[in-house]
Amino acid sequence: MPKRIWPLVLALLVAVAPVAASGGQDYAESRRVLIESIEDDVRATAAYIGRARLDDRVMAAMARVPRHEFVPERVRRYAYENRPLPIGYGQTISQPYIVALMTDLLALGEDSVVLEIGTGSAYQAAVLAELVARVYTIEIVEPLGGAARRRLARLGYDNVEVRIGDGYDGWAEHAPFDAIMVTAAASHVPPPLLGQLKPGGRLVIPVGDRFFTQQLILIEKRDDGALTTTQVLPVRFVPLVRAE
């Protein structure tokens, strides 16, 4: 090998080393660091998302759910980075910051019953399960739904029920729900879901594509049944520089 190749090889080795070294990390510690970073992010975006911090219970749930168990082996070393990850079948596990924010927007109580459309890896369902009495979740892609069901059972989440099928019609047997989260792609809010939302309940839909959550739509059903919707930009960004 010509001499001048060696510096290049060395440089490559140095670049790869941290990745290789992170293999046997302490997941609990990584999770703590992630939670702190989310708390920092929430504080930094406080003015926009309208809260200085997320509900302590939501953050505690985030701190308990082992995200590394919900991602495929080959991306496990990135499990506690604050980023979305591919989980196969063209689906992703959302960015933890967005998961925390969406969960918080649902304003859940301990005895809430929640419906989720789009189970994916079941990470979001697990976070919900830490917080509420019962979670019903529907996944259309059969292998994903099956894996999610087995994973939840293995991790002891016995208050989550997974169904494989079409989420458009909701889950009438268990309706009405205190909260509904729609993470599956849809061109509009399915009317049956609005029907299965309790008065006083909340429904959240992220808008964007698989790796970029652009905005969140929050629908609230008032006690008289009327709906109000709010668009939440998950980021502190003001499109105008105000004139001084």
Place this chain on the structure above:
Amino acid sequence: MALGFAVSIVSAAALGCEILLMRLFSIVQWHNFAAMIISLALLGIGASGTALALGRTWLEPRFAAALPAAAALFGTTAMAGFALAQRIPFNPLELAWDARQPLYLALVYLLLAVPFVFAGGFIGIALYWFRERAGRIYRFDLIGAGLGAPGAIAALFLLAPGDGLRLIGGLGFAAAALVCRDRAVAQPGRVAAAFAVLAIALPLAVPAGWLAPRLSPYKGLSQALQVPGAAVVAERSSPLGLVTAVVSPDVPFRHAPGLSLANTIEPPEQIALFTDGGGLSAVTRFDGDRGPLAYLGFQPAALPYHLAEQPMVLVLGAGGGAAVLRALVHGARRIDAVELNPDVVALMRQDLAEFSGDLYGRDDVRMTVDEPRAFVAGTGARYDIIAMTVPGAGAAGAWASSASTLYTVEALAAYLRRLTPGGILAVTSPLALPPRTSIRLAATAIAALESLGVEQPGRRLAVVRGLDRVSLLVKNGALSPADLDAIRRFSRDRWFDVAYLPGMAREAANRFNILAEPYLFDAVTALLGAERRAFLEAYKFDIRPATDDRPYAFRFFKWRSLSEFVGLRGRGGNALIEWSYLILAATLAQAVAAGLVLILLPLRGLPRAGPGRAEGLRTAIYFFALGLGFMFVEIAFIQRFTLFLGHPLYAAAVVLSAFLVFAGLGSGASERLMERRTAEQTIVRAVLAIAIVALLYLAVIPALFEALKPGPAALKVAASVALIAPLAFCMGMPFPLGLARLRDRAPGWIPWAWAVNGCASVIGAVLAALLAMHLGFKAVVGLAAALYLIAAGVAARPFTDAGRGLADTARNRPK
């Protein structure tokens, strides 16, 4: 002669390869990424010059074998490069998150660069070896490329794009066989015969799975096919795209963007149409009963039908027919529908005719396959409603780098001119936060109204906002109190917000679907008032109206905002960044860096004796300026002529082909011109002619095109070719003339000149697009003229010998 034809074949095949790879990667990934990947891969041509300059001494005695080998390797790697490249797990959507993605990307374009290294090597060897007739060789090169462009487009009508690559592979081997028969190459007959056999056998032997595009799992088509029971029922492919029809009997599509929460009607059965695996458009089952279609009245796009009775309607971009159905449901008297892609219309009229109730064959629907602006320019009809939909631009700003002349000031003015008195132009667009497209459209409409001499544009505008769609209405006349009532009622019943109406109160603009601020109301009010300039300046996205000169309706990026976006990356801010634009900028940076390496690398290997350092610098500047200038002119004029000829595909074929063929003829003629004058004198004349003609065209073409616009297509094509011919003829001369300057005094520099020119062409293509986004195409032409003048300036003096060779200078060693 055999060599000349072989050069033409390789050149045609290389250009075809470029077009096919672009098509294939538009299917596999997204078209803006395809453009970037392919433009970087073309650096392979520059790299071939570098390799040739470095390995010249070794290669020179082996030229006779190297030529057929290069052609055969080109053919092989054209197929293999793509087969391997699409197996790399490159996912542009993860560029923001995953540090490995840039490496995958680099690997993809390195693989795709390989065939261009061999094609470039073939032509580079020919130019160097037969430098006495470089003008003629270059003529074969350019004319070959000029035929390759329409050839590839024709092939894409007949073949799947993957199979097109087989044809390219075969052509590589055919050129290898042919060049063996050239007198100078003179390879044995059995070698030629072997290449000829391989030209047929090898492409046929490649398994189908290697060349068939494998879609990214994140594209709409891939995701639709994940659903149980979903299946492809029909597929058609043309250079305009791969159109795929998908049924999903178990889990219906129910595609109805912007549908009101007040709607309770589920859409009927639908078949999804995907173009290049994305851009979903739904075909809805229709049996003449309008009842199940009532949901179409619950989308923001239904608004104009509440202001007109039994209207004459024009739908621009009809696709799967949702907008046509909406017009029918609302009692339209007649509907003219325009769709660019003939495959979409053929699917609707044949495969899906029964399902769609032969929507495009009805008596009250007249379907025209045409480019919408060309249709509007050519029609004499007037409409009560002109409806169009701006597609979703994707969260990551995927289309920022795409040009589109459908949504420019000139376009909207043209649509407005086709309205009856009181008629309405309705444009529906996605609502992203913070708002971008919707505000730019309002700004564009205001500018269009002003260009038509309307004094109070605000009295003609209405904006209604749903959950995720915005409808902008522009009326031909002031909105009446009855109109205002109808708009308010429409919005209230559907829980939509009236985002702007003349004279409305700010508080009323944010009631049902609450934003942090009534952004659209504030924006439209500011755009209509004295603070327009300040507002456009202060907004953190570029929302200035797009124009025909700067037709980038989806680019909103401002460099000023970049640091803020980057700071918000982990905090939900990634979707604010327009990756497509940044990637174009990154492509330029990479092309410049790689180009510099490729240009500087051979300096050590250049012949030591001979001309001095100053002459070396002049040579570099000359060939670099030519490379940039040629691409600037070509790209800017393709844009201008596309608008004139009215069809992106045919225009590109005609313009590109005319440019290359006439440049080829110019190159061939340059040798004869030199018989009477020195190379330097000829260069100065040719280059002055280019600069003058290009600038003259800038001045006269708008009026000329306007006059010819209503004319027949054949006349427009003839006029285009006649306009391009003299300019291109002159543009073909400076390159071979520059080589002629070198061939007596420094023949060893010829491969280097080929490298400099090749790299400059790639940089020029990317730079032209970026400059057009910021400054417009006119400025690009102006810069091209300046570049040509610089080239003339450095080449005006006769070639000077100095005591020290370039290479010696580089090594800093005394002679």
